[in-house]
Amino acid sequence: xxxxxxxxxxxxxxxxxxxxxxxxxxxxxxxxxxxxxxxxxxxxxxxxxxxxxxxxxxxxxxxxxxxxxxxxxxxxxxxxxxxxxxxxxxxxxxxxxxxxxxxxxxxxxxxxxxxxxxxxxxxxxxxxxxxxxxxxxxxxxxxxxxxxxxxxxxxxxxxxxxxxxxxxxxxxxxxxxxxxxxxxxxxxxxxxxxxxxxxxxxxxxxxxxxxxxxxxxxxxxxxxxxxxxxxxxxxxxxxxxxxxxxxxxxxxxxxxxxxxxxxxxxxxxxxxxxxxxxxxxxxxxxxxxxxxxxxxxxxxxxxxxxxxxxxxxxxxxxxxxxxxxxxxxxxxxxxxxxxxxxxxxxxxxxxxx
Numbered sequence: 001x002x003x004x005x006x007x008x009x010x011x012x013x014x015x016x017x018x019x020x021x022x023x024x025x026x027x028x029x030x031x032x033x034x035x036x037x038x039x040x041x042x043x044x045x046x047x048x049x050x051x052x053x054x055x056x057x058x059x060x061x062x063x064x065x066x067x068x069x070x071x072x073x074x075x076x077x078x079x080x081x082x083x084x085x086x087x088x089x090x091x092x093x094x095x096x097x098x099x100x101x102x103x104x105x106x107x108x109x110x111x112x113x114x115x116x117x118x119x120x121x122x123x124x125x126x127x128x129x130x131x132x133x134x135x136x137x138x139x140x141x142x143x144x145x146x147x148x149x150x151x152x153x154x155x156x157x158x159x160x161x162x163x164x165x166x167x168x169x170x171x172x173x174x175x176x177x178x179x180x181x182x183x184x185x186x187x188x189x190x191x192x193x194x195x196x197x198x199x200x201x202x203x204x205x206x207x208x209x210x211x212x213x214x215x216x217x218x219x220x221x222x223x224x225x226x227x228x229x230x231x232x233x234x235x236x237x238x239x240x241x242x243x244x245x246x247x248x249x250x251x252x253x254x255x256x257x258x259x260x261x262x263x264x265x266x267x268x269x270x271x272x273x274x275x276x277x278x279x280x281x282x283x284x285x286x287x288x289x290x291x292x293x294x295x296x297x298x299x300x301x302x303x304x305x306x307x308x309x310x311x312x313x314x315x316x317x318x319x320x321x322x323x324x325x326x327x328x329x330x331x332x333x334x335x336x337x338x339x340x341x342x343x344x345x346x347x348x349x350x351x352x353x
Contacts, residue, residue, distance in 0.1 A: 138270025
């Protein structure tokens with residue numbers, strides 16, 4: 001597996017420094033000021049991004065419905081782009097959670113809650129757990145909220161046999177890309193798991209979203225029948241869920257990612273070196289709303305998705321930091337344990353005593 005990455009943490013360099021052959025990579029702390037100009041949302045651009053995502057999604061949903069009498073293979077074929085647009089809607093909801101899609105908080109919250117009915121993701125609850133993820137990314141002592149469960153080699157070796165098999169099952173590719181997304185979006189997010197005792201707000205968010213989903217689904221089932229509704233919606237939801245979980249997985253679960261104990265952890269290093277640059281082909285980059293530029297997003301989470309590429313273009317020194325191609329990312333699937341001695345993610349086969 002080849003990762004184009006500066007594994008050693010970079011030394012301090014002024015942003016203006018350039019060489020004739022390559023751009024140096026400044027320290028993580030320098031990026032707060034460098035990326036600040038891109039944090040301002042652009043209303044017209046945001047409305048266009050929403051329109052070119054929501055309208056095609058609705059159109060494809062209707063096309064899938066009308067295609068049912070002509071062969072289910074055609075319906076499943078149409079489900080692929082429909083799932084892509086649903087993933088893009090989730091990315092817009094993600095931006096709303098960061099307060100970055102629109103300038104006004106109320107507009108972000110209103111749109112985020114509405115999209116949450118389509119993505120089966122309770123907006124305020126997810127926003128809170130995702131904020132914890134950003135605040136603790138790369139911190140080994142503060143894992144467990146808003147991220148994918150991961151053990152160190154030492155923790156895995158200390159487990160009893162049953163615990164090891166359970167963890168191996170959870171990290172198996174079929175679980176990560178199949179059972180996991182279905183469980184997450186259909187069951188897990190129907191309760192405020194992780195925030196059950198955090199007051200009434202998470203409960204209100206989850207139960208309010210559940211009620212809205214029930215109303216929308218009930219109306220569609222009454223209008224179309226439960227069979228036609230499921231034949232259209234199920235493949236979209238399952239495929240979009242798998243894509244979404246995969247994107248989140250590969251954004252942090254790569255070989256030379258960043259993890260550190262609390263006493264040495266640095267949030268800026270965790271953002272820059274613990275988040276990948278998933279360098280996707282242009283079409284996939286568009287459908288995923290530039291979320292592959294995850295290191296830029298973690299450095300400055302208030303940058304709207306439609307301005308992330310602008311930031312990368314203006315700062316090419318970020319292009320090769322933790323870069324993964326589509327081919328590279330497949331090799332990340334077997335990696336499941338953090339080796340604190342070697343400072344890299346390893347497969348189960350490498351964790352044997």
